Amino acid sequence: MKQYFISRNQKQYLANLHSHTNLSDGTLTPEEMKKAYKDRGYSILAITDHEHPANHSALSDPDFLMLTGYEVHVRVAPRFDLYAPEAHLNLFAKEPDNITMICYDSRYRRFFASDEEFAKIPRAGSERPREYSVSYINELIRTAVNNGYLVSYNHPVWSMEDESHILSYENIFSLEIDNYGSELSGNNEYSGALYDKMLRLGMRRFCHAGDDNHNGVPLDSPESDSFGAFTMILADSLTYPDVIRAMETGNMYASSGPLIHELSKEEDVIHIECSSAKKVILFDGGKTPRFIVAQPGESITSCDLRLRPTARYFRVAVIDENGGIASSRGFFPDEYETIQ
Ligand SMILES: [Zn+2]
Ligand SMILES: [Zn+2]
Structure with a gap:
């Protein structure tokens, strides 16, 4: 029996799950941000301002969904240090009106609107000084999950954390495998090897990508940090509950260019249909993933591996001629063998 992980029958919604506005250190207003992404063909936008949970649902319309959330960070010291590690997490609210502030520490309050507005934000978790340790960060993640958030781990390269830290964080639902803002500034922020390490350890994590745009330069500049890395979300409809359910169950993939139209398995053959690609790789947790490379002058739009x-698991990467990479999540044997 053929099993589909991505099917042409499912609608794919183009999403940016990481962005900053003038509510923190971005330059565009939330309204300008929504317009920019909608004009560019996106259907979903999460505005994830630093330490500023906000419900932007008033900007949603039948063809565009705003997700509620924010970005939390924990540093060795609250002040930015170019050379010290820090952990950044995106918190996606499972309900649009959830703007609970998790483990508030006043020393991290840098970018807020008025005091009155700030005072209205509900809080959960310990209000003690944040502490840069695995145990504290795990406590923060746990508190976020218990208060209705999906928590992702952001831009692992930029953050400069020890891998032992990253691999010790629990309750992370997805790794930001690609972060365009960071990639643009030279961090080589494609974290495929780290993702494989997580999967090899049996960590059930999905993967997604985001712009993390701050828009310090105009949208049409070649140095713009918008529209570079995105997530395709395979939701039943463009409604808040369906989109969150798709994210929570891993019905999404990350990309910086190519699209995956079909990912299926029949017996031991993984079948991939995609936009024009130069190379397709099937990772399985081993040292020598199987792959196929297009002949000179040709491209791949359909292949079997x-x-x-x-295999400990499988995931596919589709690479186009510009070096853009589409990455499926990892699928474990208990997710595919039983349906054979
Ligand atoms: Zn960040
Ligand atoms: Zn960010």
Whole structure:
């Protein structure tokens, strides 16, 4: 029996799950941000301002959905240090009106609107000084999850954390495998190897990508940090509950260019249909992933790769001629063998 992980029958909604406005250190207003992304063909936008949970649902319309959330960070010291590690997490609210502030620490309050507005934001978790430690960060993540958030781990390269820290964080639903703002400034922020390490350790994590745009330069500048890395969300409809359900169940993939139209498995053959690609790789947790490369002057839009029976998991990467990469999430044997 053929099993579909991505099917042409499912609608794919183009999303940016990481962005900043003038509510923190971005330059555009939320209204300008929504217009820019909608004009560009996006259907979903999460405005994730630093330490500023906000419900932007008033900007949603039948063809465009705003997700509620914000970005939390924990540093060795609250002040920015170019050379010290820090952890950044995006909190996506499972209900649009949830703007609970998690583990508030006044020393991190840098970019807020008025005191009156700030005072209205509900709080959960310990209000003690944040502490740069695995145990504290795990407590913060746990508090966020218990208060209705999906928590992602952001831009691992930029953050400069020890891998041992990153691999110790629990309750992360997805790794930001690609972060365009960081990539643009030279951080080589494609974290495929880290994602494979997580999967190899049996960590059930999905992957997504985002712009993390701050718009310090105009949208039409070649140095613009908008429209570079995105997530395709395979939701039943463009409604808040359906989109959150799709994210929560891993019905999404990350990309900086190519699209995956079909990802299926029949017996031991993984079948991929995609936009024009130069290379397709089937990662399985081993040292030598199977792959196919297009002949000179040709491109791949459909291919089959054989999955080893010993595979620890599988995930695919589709690479186009510009170096853009589409990354599926990892699928574990208990998710695909039972349906054979
Ligand atoms: Zn960040
Ligand atoms: Zn950010």
